[in-house]
Amino acid sequence: MDDFQGRVALVTGAARGQGRAHALAYAERGADLVICDRCEDSPAVRYPLATEAELAETEKMVTDLGRRCISQKLDTADRPALEALVARAESELGKIDIAVANAGVSVMGGVQTLTTEQWDEVIGSNLTGVFNTITAVAPGMIERGYGRIVTVSSMLGRQGGPGMIGYSASKWGVIGITKSAAQDLAYNGITVNAVAPGNISTPMIHNDTMYHLMRGDLENPTWDDVAPVFASLHVQPVPAIESEEVSRVVLFLTAEASAHLTGIVVPVDAGVAARVTA
Numbered sequence: 001m002d003d004f005q006g007r008v009a010l011v012t013g014a015a016r017g018q019g020r021a022h023a024l025a026y027a028e029r030g031a032d033l034v035i036c037d038r039c040e041d042s043p044a045v046r047y048p049l050a051t052e053a054e055l056a057e058t059e060k061m062v063t064d065l066g067r068r069c070i071s072q073k074l075d076t077a078d079r080p081a082l083e084a085l086v087a088r089a090e091s092e093l094g095k096i097d098i099a100v101a102n103a104g105v106s107v108m109g110g111v112q113t114l115t116t117e118q119w120d121e122v123i124g125s126n127l128t129g130v131f132n133t134i135t136a137v138a139p140g141m142i143e144r145g146y147g148r149i150v151t152v153s154s155m156l157g158r159q160g161g162p163g164m165i166g167y168s169a170s171k172w173g174v175i176g177i178t179k180s181a182a183q184d185l186a187y188n189g190i191t192v193n194a195v196a197p198g199n200i201s202t203p204m205i206h207n208d209t210m211y212h213l214m215r216g217d218l219e220n221p222t223w224d225d226v227a228p229v230f231a232s233l234h235v236q237p238v239p240a241i242e243s244e245e246v247s248r249v250v251l252f253l254t255a256e257a258s259a260h261l262t263g264i265v266v267p268v269d270a271g272v273a274a275r276v277t278a
């Protein structure tokens, strides 16, 4: 399961957080990497997104492990940009065997408050971005008769949440894309599966906006203040899970031997799956 020697893996949103952890997990196990990130803030997202320096740092960490790495600043909502990156990777590295459609944003707002700009951002990054990633890598995978694709949904892709209407819609949509793509590509040696994380310890949850949302009664809430609120969203009594725990599931789903697992959703969510239907 752990040998990815000779494989090439594309990871979107790899400048930091889970995407960086996935990229390093593949590099440590012998794969070459293709990484990208938008490296720009969005007016619709109320916490900082990654920087070009962080993407460069991920690239350096991969090459320090002795692996080749193509790195590109791009927005996954931009289909031609993703197609160009895949074409470059196929020309320079020969192929893409694995794609992890990880890039995404958290946009908070409910029926009464979510703006059109916020809706467009969360659907563009989280849903269209996943569609674009799959459609960009699929032609080469079909030609070669081999591919392993993982999408990133959320525990909010399997339930609703107050003030999360756009995010939840995007992550339910990711599961719809995953199950449909799994069937479209089933005759071509390509699997498509999703992970559905709970609270993962990345900048997406560790930021002032999120902390204030969790503890609006405090002027300067700290992690100690918000941790019990995060824990209450899980079933197991833990506020957050490390990215590497998600990486292990991503590795499993993209291992060569996971040939007949396709169209499934694997929760990494400290028991939230126990609350939703099968």
Ligand SMILES: NC(=O)c1ccc[n+]([C@@H]2O[C@H](COP(=O)([O-])OP(=O)(O)OC[C@H]3O[C@@H](n4cnc5c(N)ncnc54)[C@H](O)[C@@H]3O)[C@@H](O)[C@H]2O)c1
Pocket (backbone or CB within 6 Å): 012, 013, 014, 015, 016, 017, 018, 019, 036, 037, 038, 039, 040, 049, 050, 051, 074, 075, 076, 077, 102, 103, 104, 105, 106, 124, 125, 129, 152, 153, 154, 155, 196, 197, 198, 199, 200, 201, 202, 203, 204, 205
């Ligand atoms: N952290 C959590 O609690 C949690 C829970 C469930 C699901 N997720 C999902 O996991 C994935 C990874 O998030 P994370 O926790 O590592 O957060 P993160 O904010 O640390 O990382 C997300 C990365 O994606 C990049 N990105 C955002 N939109 C992009 C776009 N349109 N094009 C290219 N890059 C883009 C960001 O710059 C950032 O580097 C996301 O899809 C997120 O929705 C996160």
